Amino acid sequence: MSAEQSGKPGKQGWPLYEVFVRGKRGLNHVHVGSLHAADDAMALTHARDLYTRRNEGVSIWVVRSEHIAASTRDEKDPFFAPSADKVYRHPTFYDIPDDVPHI
Amino acid sequence: MSDDHVYLTLAEGHEDDTRWAYGTGFEDPLHGVDTTVPEGVDAGALAADCVALADDALVSAQRLAEWVTRAPELEEEVALANIGLDLLGQARLLYSRAGQVDGTGRDEDAYAYFRDTDDFRNVRLAELPSGDFAFAVVRLLVLSSWRLAHFRRLQAHPDPVLAAVAAKGVKELTYHRQYAAEWCVRLGDGTDESHRRMRAALDEVAPYLGELHTAYDVRDEVADDLRQVTRAAGLTLPVYRPLPGSGRAGEHTEHLAPLLTELQGIARAHPEATW
Numbered sequence: 001m002s003a004e005q006s007g008k009p010g011k012q013g014w015p016l017y018e019v020f021v022r023g024k025r026g027l028n029h030v031h032v033g034s035l036h037a038a039d040d041a042m043a044l045t046h047a048r049d050l051y052t053r054r055n056e057g058v059s060i061w062v063v064r065s066e067h068i069a070a071s072t073r074d075e076k077d078p079f080f081a082p083s084a085d086k087v088y089r090h091p092t093f094y095d096i097p098d099d100v101p102h103i
Numbered sequence: 104m105s106d107d108h109v110y111l112t113l114a115e116g117h118e119d120d121t122r123w124a125y126g127t128g129f130e131d132p133l134h135g136v137d138t139t140v141p142e143g144v145d146a147g148a149l150a151a152d153c154v155a156l157a158d159d160a161l162v163s164a165q166r167l168a169e170w171v172t173r174a175p176e177l178e179e180e181v182a183l184a185n186i187g188l189d190l191l192g193q194a195r196l197l198y199s200r201a202g203q204v205d206g207t208g209r210d211e212d213a214y215a216y217f218r219d220t221d222d223f224r225n226v227r228l229a230e231l232p233s234g235d236f237a238f239a240v241v242r243l244l245v246l247s248s249w250r251l252a253h254f255r256r257l258q259a260h261p262d263p264v265l266a267a268v269a270a271k272g273v274k275e276l277t278y279h280r281q282y283a284a285e286w287c288v289r290l291g292d293g294t295d296e297s298h299r300r301m302r303a304a305l306d307e308v309a310p311y312l313g314e315l316h317t318a319y320d321v322r323d324e325v326a327d328d329l330r331q332v333t334r335a336a337g338l339t340l341p342v343y344r345p346l347p348g349s350g351r352a353g354e355h356t357e358h359l360a361p362l363l364t365e366l367q368g369i370a371r372a373h374p375e376a377t378w
Binding site for chain 1: 178182278281285
């Protein structure tokens with residue numbers, strides 16, 4: 001694994017950061033991409049320049065890529081397949097009033 | 104919420120504008136602003152002020168654009184280009200205003216492309232060659248601190264258009280100054296080499312500080328800004344010996360003419376071209 005992939009600073013350059021932006025009326029932060037920066041402050045500055053140039057956001061999160069724990073492909077079936085046939089987990093057995101938003 | 108594409112989600116609230124790549128939810132900074140010159144405002148002086156501020160921005164934008172493909176990192180290249188485009192936007196509004204009030208009816212292109220070196224009123228600090236990255240961020244710190252202090256005052260200008268342009272610019276310039284200040288501290292407080300380059304950049308900038316006057320007295324405010332950043336960066340602002348002459352009077356260094364040649368070349372070769 002190269003230094004860049006691991007998100008650790010190395011001779012190749014600055015560590016990798018993942019960028020999350022909350023849209024103007026979005027409810028939560030959405031992953032929009034990644035970038036390189038030397039530290040957290042610089043990552044926020046870069047994220048502002050790279051990912052909010054077209055008026056997309058009102059809030060930015062950045063996090064070092066190495067700090068994200070991710071599930072792997074090998075775990076795909078044990079993790080996700082069992083939910084496929086469990087329709088009772090979906091809240092579809094009662095009526096949602098029309099005036100309840102965000103469901 | 105639509106989760107089909109992250110940018111569709113981000114752009115929600117602008118459903119009429121699904122072509123987000125071309126921008127969403129833009130606002131015209133001059134929307135609803137009365138463009139008649141108020142009584143008591145000297146139109147000639149107003150036009151001259153607008154041209155001087157626009158020239159600072161246009162020349163700075165051109166120098167910043169020179170960093171494209173040459174910046175140390177891709178992210179910095181985008182940042183510098185963004186800042187340049189912010190300034191270009193300010194220049195366009197200010198040139199348009201100058202053309203409205205000076206009686207000539209000239210458009211923004213006439214000011215940008217069809218005036219000669221002697222007609223430009225930018226301060227000389229803006230036209231100095233790009234130099235290294237340290238010089239770029241030191242110059243940006245100085246010019247954005249100065250312009251920000253000036254624009255803050257201009258928000259109360261009796262001309263509503265100039266006041267609106269200033270109100271828009273204040274937000275942009277606050278970011279420019281922050282970007283520059285962060286880099287100045289990082290480099291000044293960095294390695295021996297970056298510290299040395301920052302000192303050299305400050306030495307180069309210092310003689311031009313004396314030229315940064317405005318109709319308002321903002322010298323203390325700008326000096327405070329610079330002192331705060333240089334202190335945090337472990338640097339000191341050298342005592343300056345102001346150079347004689349002034350870009351505001353049309354007196355320029357030998358560096359402005361080649362800049363304008365490049366900036367104006369295509370527009371002058373094809374005067375009525377559109378694209």
